[in-house]
Amino acid sequence: MGKLVSQMFVSLDGVYQAPGGPQEDPRGGFEQGGWTVPYSDEDFGRFVTEVFGDVGAFLLGRRTYDIFASFWPKVTDPADPVASKLNALPKYVASSTLTAPEWAGTTVISGDLAKEVTALKERTNGEVQLHGSGALVQSLLALGLVDTLHLMTFPVVLGAGRRFFAEGGLPTAFKHRGGLITSTGVSIQTYDLAGRPEYGSYELPENA
Numbered sequence: 001m002g003k004l005v006s007q008m009f010v011s012l013d014g015v016y017q018a019p020g021g022p023q024e025d026p027r028g029g030f031e032q033g034g035w036t037v038p039y040s041d042e043d044f045g046r047f048v049t050e051v052f053g054d055v056g057a058f059l060l061g062r063r064t065y066d067i068f069a070s071f072w073p074k075v076t077d078p079a080d081p082v083a084s085k086l087n088a089l090p091k092y093v094a095s096s097t098l099t100a101p102e103w104a105g106t107t108v109i110s111g112d113l114a115k116e117v118t119a120l121k122e123r124t125n126g127e128v129q130l131h132g133s134g135a136l137v138q139s140l141l142a143l144g145l146v147d148t149l150h151l152m153t154f155p156v157v158l159g160a161g162r163r164f165f166a167e168g169g170l171p172t173a174f175k176h177r178g179g180l181i182t183s184t185g186v187s188i189q190t191y192d193l194a195g196r197p198e199y200g201s202y203e204l205p206e207n208a
Contacts, residue, residue, distance in 0.1 A: 001121055001122050001124075002056055002057070002120075002121045002122075002123075002124035002125065002126055002127055002128045003121070003127050003128070003147040003148055004059070004117065004121055004127075004128045004130065004140065004145055004146050004147050004148075005051075005054075005127045005128070005129050005130065005146075005147060005148045005149075005150065006129075006130040006137045006140075006146050006148070006149045006150065007051060007129065007130065007131050007132075007150045007152070008132070008134065008137060008149065008150070008151055008152065008164055009036050009132070009152045009154065010151065010152070010153055010154070010164050011035065011153075011154055011156050011157060011158045011161075012153060012154070012155065012156060012157050013157045013158060013159065013163075014163040014164055014165055015158045015160070015161035015162065015163055015164075016132075016134040016161075016162060016163070016164040017030050017033070017134075017161035017162040018030060018032070018033030018034065018035075018161070019033075019034070019035060019036040019132070019154075020033075020034060020036060020037070020067075021033050021034045021037075022034050024067055025063060025162075027162070028160075028161070028162070030160060030161050030162075032158050032160070032161065035154065035156055035158060036154055038184075039154055039155070039182070039184040039185070039186050040184075041182055041183045041184050042183070043180065043182035043183050043184075043186075044152075044182050044184075044186060044188075047180070047182075047188055048081075048082065049081045049082075051129070051150065052081050052082055052085050052129075053081070054126055054127045054129075055085055055089060055126055055127050055129045056089065056124040056125050056126025056127055056128065057089055057090040057091070057092065057120065057124045057126070057127075057128050057129070058086065058089060058090070058091045058092065058128070058129055058130075058131070059091075059092045059093075059094070059109075059117065059120065059128050059129070059130050059133075059136070060091065060092070060093050060094070060130070060131065060132070060133050060136070061093070061094055061095075061132070061133030061134070061135055061136035061137075062093060062094065062095040062097070062098060063132075063133070063135075064131060064132040064133040064136075065091070065093040065095070065098075065101075065103075065106075065133075067132075068086065068103075068131075069101070069102070069103040069106075072086045072087060073087060073103055073104075075087075087104070087105075088105070089105065090105050090107065090124075091103065091105050091106045091107070092106075092107050092108075092109050092120060092128075093106060093107075093108055093109065094109045094110075094113060094133075094136050095108055095109070095110060096110050113139060113140070113143065114143045114145065117140065117143075117145050118145065121145075130146075134162060134164055137164075138164070138166065138169065141169065141170060141172060141193075142169070142170045144170075144193070146193055147192065147193060148177070148190065148191065148192050148193070149174065149190070149191045149192075149193070150188065150189075150190050151188075151189050151190075151191065152186055152187070152188050152189075153186065153187040153189070154185075154186050155184075155185040155186070171196060171197050172193060172195075172196070172197070173193075173194040173195055173196060173197045173198065174191035174192065174193060174194055175191065175192045175193075175194040176189065176190070176191055177190040177191065177192055178190050
C-alpha cells in the first residue's frame with residue numbers, strides 16, 4: 001500500500017498561495033505570487049529530485065493540476081527528474097467540474113474523496129504525492145489520510161494570502177523524521193502524522 005505524501009511551500013506566517021509565480025493564484029487580490037523563486041538553490045533542487053525518486057502516482061487539486069498541465073507536458077527532456085515522472089506516471093485530479101483532461105495519464109476523482117483516495121493508496125506502488133494543492137491537502141488531513149508532510153518554510157513574511165494550517169483545522173500531532181536548511185535559509189522538514197495531540201501542564205502541583 002502506498003503512502004500519501006504532501007509537499008507544501010509556506011511562508012513564515014503560514015501562507016501557501018501562489019508560491020511559483022505572480023499569475024498562479026491571485027484569488028482575494030493576492031499580488032505577491034512567486035515568493036519562493038528567490039530562494040531556489042542546489043540544496044533545494046537535490047531535495048526535489050530525491051522526493052520525485054519515490055513517487056508512484058500524483059494526486060492534485062484542480063488549480064495545481066491546471067498550472068502543472070500548462071507547463072510540464074512542454075518539458076520533454078527525458079533526463080529531467082520532475083518532468084519525466086509527471087508526464088509518465090498516473091495523475092489523479094480531484095475535481096467536480098473537470099470532464100475531459102488533456103494531459104495524458106490523467107484520471108478525474110469526483111466521487112467520495114475518502115473512499116477514492118484510500119483505494120488509490122492501496123493500488124499504488126510507491127508514494128502517492130501531493131504537490132501544492134493546499135485546499136485538497138487540508139481536506140485530506142481532516143480525513144486522516146495524509147501519512148507524511150514535507151513542509152518547506154521560506155524565510156519571508158507575506159502578511160496576506162491563504163494560510164495552510166487554517167483556523168478550524170483538525171488538531172493533529174506530527175513526529176519529526178528529519179530535515180535540512182538550504183543555503184538560502186529554506187527549512188525543509190519531514191513529519192509523519194502521529195494522531196491527535198497530547199496535552200499537559202507546566203503548573204506546579206498544589207502540594208509541592
